[in-house]
Every structure is written in C-alpha cells, then in structure tokens.
Amino acid sequence: MTIFWILVAGLTGLALLFVLAPLLSSTAEADRDDDVDLDKVNLGLFKQQLAELDADLSAGKLDRNQYDSARQDLEREVLNNLDTKNPRQRSGFSLPSTGLTALALVVAVPASTLALYLALGSQDMIPPMGAAGQVAAAQDHNGAADGMPSLDVLVIQLEERLQQTPDDAEGWITLGRTYLAMQDAEKAETALARAYELMPKDLQVLLAYAEALAANNDNRLEGRPSALIAEALELDPEDVMARWLSGMAAFQRGQFTAAAVSWKRVLSKTDPDSEDAAELRRLIDNAEQRAGVPSAARLAAKDGAGEVGHAGDARASNGNEERPAESKPATQADAGAPAIEVDVSLAPALLNRTPPDTTVFVYAKAAAGPPMPLAVRRIRVADLPTTLRLDDSMAMMPTMKLSSFPQVIVGARVSTSGQAMPQPGDLEGETGPIPSSGSTQVAVSIDRVRP
Incomplete structure (x- = not known):
C-alpha cells in the first residue's frame, strides 16, 4: 500500500502539470516549447520523488523490494513521458487495461474517485511526494518553478480559453479533473457537466462526471452517478474503472451479490498473485458474507472468482436483490470493527465567525502512515454541537480504513470557502493519537483559526 501512495502522489503531480500546458498552447511552435519545458519539469519532479524514496528507504518505511519496485515504476513513467512527442498524449488520462492499482491510478491521476480528493483538506494530509503540493509550497501558488506557471495560473488560463472556445470538450474534461484533484468538487461538477453536454457518450466523461457528482454527495453513488456508471457499462461492459465503481454503487445500495459479481469481473483482469487481487478477494468475500452466501460456498468460489458471465451480472444488478436477514446495510460497520463516536463542537469564541x-x-486519519483520511463525514455549522460516527464503512479505499491502523487522529474543520482544500481562516480542531480498536468516544472542539 505504501507503493500505491508513492505512485499516486508522484503521478498525480506529473499528470496535473503535463495535462494543462499542452491545452493552453495555440501553435505548433508553442507546443514544441512546452515539450522542452515539460521535460525539464518531468526530470525535476523525478529527482524530487526519487529523493523521497531514498529517504523512506533510509527511514525504514520501505524495504528494498518495495523501494526497487517503486523506483522502477517512477523511471518507467518518466521515460514514457520523455519519449512521447505528442503533448496531448502526456495527459495521463489513458485507462490501463488491468489491475486494481492501474484502476486506482486512473482515478487518482489526477482525480480520485471517491477517496483522496473528497477528503479533508489539510496540507499535511496530502502525500508529501505530490508534485503539485511541492510546487505550491515552494512558490506560494503564485510563482513559478523552473519557468513553469503555477497550477493556479494554468487553471485560470484554461478557464479563459474555455470562455473563448466553450465547445472544447477536452478542455472541460481537463478542467473538471483538475478541480477534482484540487478538491473543489462543485467546480469540477460544473466543468464535467459541460463536458457531458458536449460528449454524452464518452466513457471517460461519464465516469468523471459520476465521480464529481458523488464527491458533492458525501461519496454516495446512488441516483445520477449510478445512472452514469450504467451508461458507461453499456459502452464498454469490461471497462475496469466502470466495473469497480459499479461494484461500489451496488455495495452502498446493499446489493451485495451484485457488488461481488462486479468485483469478480475486475478480479478476472488482475494478476492473481498481486496484492490487489488478494484485496479484491477480501472485498468479494465480505460482500458475499453480507449477502448470506455460506462460508463453504464462498471458499469454493474463490478459485473461479474471475469466471463470471454477463447473464449472471445482469441478474445480480437488476436492483431487486433480496437481502438475507443476517446481512446488514452497507452504511454500518462490521460487528467488532472499529467505530469512533465523535462529539463535535464549536468553541463559543468562534460562533460568530461563520454562517450556519x-x-x-x-x-479520522492515521496517526502514523499515509496521510489520506480513513473516514470522513460532512455536516454544517448549524448541526453543531453534534455526535456522529466514523467507521470502516466510510472508507473509499479498501486498504485505507480505521481497522488498518492501530492509532488515529480525529479532527474537524469548518471550511469557510466550502472547499475540502484548506484555506487561511478555516476553523479547525484535532485530537491527539487515539487507539482505533473497538468502540471509542472522543470530543473534538473546533477552537482555532487556520493561519
């Protein structure tokens, strides 16, 4: 999982910087100039990421095998970008054909599905290898790194270009994905809605638009997002990302058999000896357990999990699945799994600083480990004070949940901008590290202003 975060952080930064500059160039000569600049940025970012890898190896966060594997992936990505002469091929939006890790990279380059990019928004909650974060920290969002405009400047330029060319579907897709990466789900939804108007039958537009809609609805996929995912599956029933999201949507609806069937289709395209395949098998087993499939039958089915036909998929996805008495809704945590009851309040001195x-x-985030949030809820100031629950069912990535880490930090942040990305003037508060095992109750007071 450490390798996954290294790749997501590194490739997200590369993709964000590579995808905007070619779109903003207006002549062939400008495109050639962009290639030179992008190659410089590419190599510079690679050096930064390699330094991070070396530091993690020295600190014992990675063993030698993990380090070698991650370095090979980074080197391959850099070489691919340097060898690509067409700037539009640098965007990083092409969909890998197999594997959960490949799927996760598609979602996270630059816009993660439903996990990293809706999250919470503290600068220290974004992986430090993320090139976008490094550039932003180094240039205060307004300067330039080695002659490369800041991400904020590129976004403004792309918005201005789209005002002049409002039918540029590729530009709207890029803008929407970039806003998702910047954790501005509302603007992402607006941009991707326009892309959908222009290209309603494009597979990647359908899936990106579904992401944005879900990001604005606490990561819930019911309703319009599910309909968009279904449209994507009609275009390509074997698309890995669409299959993965379809399984998540079914799981959230409590249609556990349908979720298992969809994930088995993903498993059939995954290296059976990989960690991704092992995690998929655990997810499938969990879904089938909730659906009431006997243990013996689940064990017998594991070897042939990838051999699922279209007919069985259609039966499982018809929305009429009967839920056995022993199964429980997807919004509840498994019995015995970690659950944190959080008493959230706003300090009296700050009550008048923000509208209701x-x-x-x-x-909740890991006290030590990857900075991605493990569980998240979104409420309003008017709801405070309140008590709410955080548990494993709120994890959007299967190996990033409360039960994956022995200690967590629980926090709350009032977003004065309405965005998940933190801004100066936001109000926030956090606990210290607490055990994640069993049931825990903590109090979080939002009592300080973000500088």
Whole structure:
C-alpha cells in the first residue's frame, strides 16, 4: 500500500502539470516549447520523488523490494513521458487495461474517485511526494518553478480559453479533473457537466462526471452517478474503472451479490498473485458474507472468482436483490470493527465567525502512515454541537480504513470557502493519537483559526 501512495502522489503531480500546458498552447511552435519545458519539469519532479524514496528507504518505511519496485515504476513513467512527442498524449488520462492499482491510478491521476480528493483538506494530509503540493509550497501558488506557471495560473488560463472556445470538450474534461484533484468538487461538477453536454457518450466523461457528482454527495453513488456508471457499462461492459465503481454503487445500495459479481469481473483482469487481487478477494468475500452466501460456498468460489458471465451480472444488478436477514446495510460497520463516536463542537469564541450553512468536515486519519483520511463525514455549522460516527464503512479505499491502523487522529474543520482544500481562516480542531480498536468516544472542539 505504501507503493500505491508513492505512485499516486508522484503521478498525480506529473499528470496535473503535463495535462494543462499542452491545452493552453495555440501553435505548433508553442507546443514544441512546452515539450522542452515539460521535460525539464518531468526530470525535476523525478529527482524530487526519487529523493523521497531514498529517504523512506533510509527511514525504514520501505524495504528494498518495495523501494526497487517503486523506483522502477517512477523511471518507467518518466521515460514514457520523455519519449512521447505528442503533448496531448502526456495527459495521463489513458485507462490501463488491468489491475486494481492501474484502476486506482486512473482515478487518482489526477482525480480520485471517491477517496483522496473528497477528503479533508489539510496540507499535511496530502502525500508529501505530490508534485503539485511541492510546487505550491515552494512558490506560494503564485510563482513559478523552473519557468513553469503555477497550477493556479494554468487553471485560470484554461478557464479563459474555455470562455473563448466553450465547445472544447477536452478542455472541460481537463478542467473538471483538475478541480477534482484540487478538491473543489462543485467546480469540477460544473466543468464535467459541460463536458457531458458536449460528449454524452464518452466513457471517460461519464465516469468523471459520476465521480464529481458523488464527491458533492458525501461519496454516495446512488441516483445520477449510478445512472452514469450504467451508461458507461453499456459502452464498454469490461471497462475496469466502470466495473469497480459499479461494484461500489451496488455495495452502498446493499446489493451485495451484485457488488461481488462486479468485483469478480475486475478480479478476472488482475494478476492473481498481486496484492490487489488478494484485496479484491477480501472485498468479494465480505460482500458475499453480507449477502448470506455460506462460508463453504464462498471458499469454493474463490478459485473461479474471475469466471463470471454477463447473464449472471445482469441478474445480480437488476436492483431487486433480496437481502438475507443476517446481512446488514452497507452504511454500518462490521460487528467488532472499529467505530469512533465523535462529539463535535464549536468553541463559543468562534460562533460568530461563520454562517450556519458553512460546511464542516469531520474525519479520522492515521496517526502514523499515509496521510489520506480513513473516514470522513460532512455536516454544517448549524448541526453543531453534534455526535456522529466514523467507521470502516466510510472508507473509499479498501486498504485505507480505521481497522488498518492501530492509532488515529480525529479532527474537524469548518471550511469557510466550502472547499475540502484548506484555506487561511478555516476553523479547525484535532485530537491527539487515539487507539482505533473497538468502540471509542472522543470530543473534538473546533477552537482555532487556520493561519
């Protein structure tokens, strides 16, 4: 999983910087100039990421095998980008054909599905290898790194270009994905809605638009997002990302058999000896257990999990699945799994600083480990004080949940901008490290202003 975060952080930064500059060039000569600049940025980012890898190896966060594997992936990505002469091929949006890791990279380059990019928004909650974060920290969002405009400047330029060319579907897709990466789900939804108007039958537009809609609805895929995912599956029933999201949507609806069937299709395209395949098998087993499939039958089915036909998929996905008495809704945590009851309040001295409809993010993150939130809820200032629950069912990535880490930090942040990305003036508060095992109750007071 450490390798996954290294790749997501590194490739997200590369993709964000590579995808915007070619779109903003207006002549062939400008494109050639961009190639030179992008190659410089590419190599510079690679050196930064390699330094991070070396530091993690020295600190014992990675063993030698993990280090070698991650370095090979980074080197391959850099060489691919340097060898690509067509700047539009640098975007990083092509969909890998197999593997959960490949799927996760598609979602996270630059816009993660439903996990990293809706999250919470503290600068220290974004992987430090993320090139976008490194550039932003180094240039205060307004300067340039080695002659490369900042991400904020590129976004503004792309918005201005789209005002002049409002039918540029590729530009709207890029803008929407970039906003998702910047954790501005509302603007992402607006941009991707326009892309959908222009290209309603494009597979990647359908899936990106579904992501944005879900990101604005606490990561829930019911309703319009599910309909868009279904449209994507009609275009390509074997698309890995669409299959993965379809399984998640079914799981959230409590249609556990349908979720298992969809994930088995993903498993059939995954290296059976990989960690991704092992995690998929655990997810499938969990879904089938909730669906009431006997243990013996689940064990017998594991060897042939990838051999699922279209007919069985259609039967499982018809929305009429009967839920056995022993199964429980997807919104509840498994019995015995970690659950944290959070008493959230706003300090009296800060009550008059924000309107009652302002968004509040309540989250749990690992005390030591990857910075991605393990569980998150979104409420309003008007709801405070309140008590809410964080548990494993709120994890959007299967190996990043409360039960994956022995200690967590629980926090809450009032977003004065309404965005998940933190801004100066936001109100926030956090606990210290607490055990994640069993049931825990903590109090979080939002009592300080973000500088």
